[in-house]
Amino acid sequence: MTKIACFVERYNFSDPREEAALQNFRCAAEKLGNEFQFLFRENIADIPKYNSVFIRATTDPLFTAYIVSKTAWELGLKVVDDPESITICANKIHQYALFEKFDVPHIPTVFLNKDELHHREISRIFREFGKPVVIKAPYTSFSRYVEKAACETSFREVAKRFFKKSDVLAVQKFTPTEFDWRVGVLGNEVLYVCKYMIPRGKWKHGAKLRGKPTVIWGRTVALKKEDAPRGLKDVALKACSVVGKGLYGVDIKEVNGDYVVVEVNDNPSIYAGYEDSRDKDIYTKIIRYLSE
Amino acid sequence: MVVSNIDLTTEKIEVIKPSKFLGTAIKDFTLNLSDDYRYLKTGYYVSLHAEVLGSKVIPSCENIIDSSRTPILLLRAAKAGIPTLPFLVTDSVKKIIAEIGFPVAIFAVNPFIHNGYKTAANKSALYRAMKSLGMNYKFAVCAQPLKGEMVSVKSIFGKSEGDRVTKEISEQVFEVFKIPVCKLHIQKVEDKTYLCGMQPLGRKEISLNDLKTISRGIALISERGEPFSD
Ligand SMILES: Nc1ncnc2c1ncn2[C@@H]1O[C@H](COP(=O)(O)OP(=O)(O)O)[C@@H](O)[C@H]1O
Ligand SMILES: [Mg+2]
Numbered sequence: 001m002t003k004i005a006c007f008v009e010r011y012n013f014s015d016p017r018e019e020a021a022l023q024n025f026r027c028a029a030e031k032l033g034n035e036f037q038f039l040f041r042e043n044i045a046d047i048p049k050y051n052s053v054f055i056r057a058t059t060d061p062l063f064t065a066y067i068v069s070k071t072a073w074e075l076g077l078k079v080v081d082d083p084e085s086i087t088i089c090a091n092k093i094h095q096y097a098l099f100e101k102f103d104v105p106h107i108p109t110v111f112l113n114k115d116e117l118h119h120r121e122i123s124r125i126f127r128e129f130g131k132p133v134v135i136k137a138p139y140t141s142f143s144r145y146v147e148k149a150a151c152e153t154s155f156r157e158v159a160k161r162f163f164k165k166s167d168v169l170a171v172q173k174f175t176p177t178e179f180d181w182r183v184g185v186l187g188n189e190v191l192y193v194c195k196y197m198i199p200r201g202k203w204k205h206g207a208k209l210r211g212k213p214t215v216i217w218g219r220t221v222a223l224k225k226e227d228a229p230r231g232l233k234d235v236a237l238k239a240c241s242v243v244g245k246g247l248y249g250v251d252i253k254e255v256n257g258d259y260v261v262v263e264v265n266d267n268p269s270i271y272a273g274y275e276d277s278r279d280k281d282i283y284t285k286i287i288r289y290l291s292e
Numbered sequence: 293m294v295v296s297n298i299d300l301t302t303e304k305i306e307v308i309k310p311s312k313f314l315g316t317a318i319k320d321f322t323l324n325l326s327d328d329y330r331y332l333k334t335g336y337y338v339s340l341h342a343e344v345l346g347s348k349v350i351p352s353c354e355n356i357i358d359s360s361r362t363p364i365l366l367l368r369a370a371k372a373g374i375p376t377l378p379f380l381v382t383d384s385v386k387k388i389i390a391e392i393g394f395p396v397a398i399f400a401v402n403p404f405i406h407n408g409y410k411t412a413a414n415k416s417a418l419y420r421a422m423k424s425l426g427m428n429y430k431f432a433v434c435a436q437p438l439k440g441e442m443v444s445v446k447s448i449f450g451k452s453e454g455d456r457v458t459k460e461i462s463e464q465v466f467e468v469f470k471i472p473v474c475k476l477h478i479q480k481v482e483d484k485t486y487l488c489g490m491q492p493l494g495r496k497e498i499s500l501n502d503l504k505t506i507s508r509g510i511a512l513i514s515e516r517g518e519p520f521s522d
Contacts, residue, residue, distance in 0.1 A: 041382065041383050041432050042382045042383055042384040042387060042432075043382075044363075044381045044382065044432070045380055045381065045382070045391075060403070061331050061357045061361075062331060062402070062403035063403065064381075064401065064431070064432050066357070066361065066364075067361055067363050067364060067381060067401060067432075070358065070361070070364045070367075071363065071364065071367060074364075074367050074368060074371065083354075084354075087353065087354070087357065091332075091340075093337065093340065094340055094344075094353075097340070097341075097344040098344065101344055111314075113311055113314055113334070113337070114311075114334070115311045116311075138332065139332065165332055166332040166333075167332065167333050167334040167337060168314070168334075168337045
């Protein structure tokens with residue numbers, strides 16, 4: 001019997017489909033004869049009582065989730081997401097540098113540091129990528145700090161805002177598609193495949209409505225993983241191989257028949273009726289992985 | 293190779309500025325000197341760049357992150373035999389009172405505060421500390437019993453001013469985390485000394501004397517080729 005702690009924050013229960021997914025994990029764990037407890041922030045000191053930790057709260061080296069992950073890791077527990085995966089995935093500069101180094105096909109990217117925000121450099125980037133370009137703060141998640149810039153003024157405005165927190169940014173060629181492929185990967189194997197549709201008239205899976213703070217998300221269309229293109233799955237596995245052996249969600253765009261990686265996420269979203277709708281066994285597989 | 297955002301007093305050693313280093317691709321042992329190793333700041337990206345190039349670098353990204361997160365600093369330090377006090381990571385005032393009591397030292401564990409700590413001798417002071425370091429109770433904090441006196445010392449390549457035990461802790465912390473310049477928070481309880489926290493050493497806090505110590509440290513490393521064995 002494995003004692004599994006599932007680290008969550010209150011917000012993990014605010015969407016009923018996410019809450020249902022969390023309950024599915026619990027059921028899968030108990031069916032396999034394991035113990036499954038939700039671990040909240042006030043009880044981090046209880047980590048040593050468990051054999052493995054499954055993190056569902058948003059991860060970042062600066063968030064509590066990293067403390068949980070590294071503590072579990074140092075104590076020799078099995079942990080998803082492991083600290084190294086968090087460190088790589090939570091920082092776009094880190095992961096894109098690894099994609100570059102290990103030839104993982106990805107969207108053309110340059111890094112810009114704080115002292116390079118001047119006319120010559122901005123013009124060079126526009127010449128290289130055309131207009132608009134996409135600027136990303138390295139710590140972005142849920143599409144929050146990914147913005148387009150079509151002229152120098154807006155480039156400077158976005159970059160200045162993102163430079164407040166990070167001294168290096170990523171700038172990319174604008175590569176719009178109708179959907180992002182999302183490939184779920186666990187321990188070097190494909191777990192599920194879906195399409196994250198981009199809302200009509202928008203270019204990000206999570207898009208803001210004009211003048212409103214709320215984000216709307218495009219539909220999720222799941223495929224049976226056997227039916228997904230081989231080339232897609234190969235690129236996803238290659239991208240994960242430079243990050244680690246844990247649980248990931250790889251975002252991939254299909255551009256003129258080629259698959260290019262947008263990013264590898266640790267801590268991928270799992271909502272009941274979405275990612276799991278074709279491959280129902282994802283809960284059992286993740287629990288098995290945690291209790292190996 | 294020495295990358296530094298601190299102006300050094302020596303001319304004997306060739307020093308590259310961080311922005312220049314980020315634009316190069318030279319694979320070499322890299323010593324990254326900075327007065328700001330915070331995650332997402334240039335000091336962090338220099339080590340990241342070196343690591344991706346496949347170079348050995350001091351400090352490593354892992355150590356930069358871990359040494360700035362107090363609970364991980366303490367956990368790894370304790371594992372390495374450095375004296376630490378029991379600590380509690382929580383956002384619950386009640387739990388701190390029940391499990392640690394008063395007086396207590398509170399360190400921030402959130403994305404925004406990288407400096408210092410607060411002490412509390414009673415409930416209302418603890419609420420105030422939690423409110424400010426927990427950013428309105430939104431984030432967890434790291435609480436440690438306050439049994440003696442807190443002192444802060446500068447540590448440069450593991451060298452610090454102070455008594456023998458303080459010097460020893462400073463050396464040991466450097467052995468584990470290899471942060472070239474930092475400030476350590478230490479607690480002295482009767483004849484015992486404990487590591488409580490670490491924070492960046494701001495530029496204004498680096499004295500002329502410290503610059504000399506830094507230069508000596510670099511010279512030593514350059515001479516040996518490989519730095520302080522692992
Ligand atoms: N270079 C690009 N061109 C067009 N769309 C992009 C580009 N980069 C990202 N996007 C889209 O923006 C959204 C968020 O991007 P992503 O890199 O995944 O950031 P996050 O980590 O915030 O999710 C995704 O839907 C992605 O397809
Ligand atoms: Mg994404």
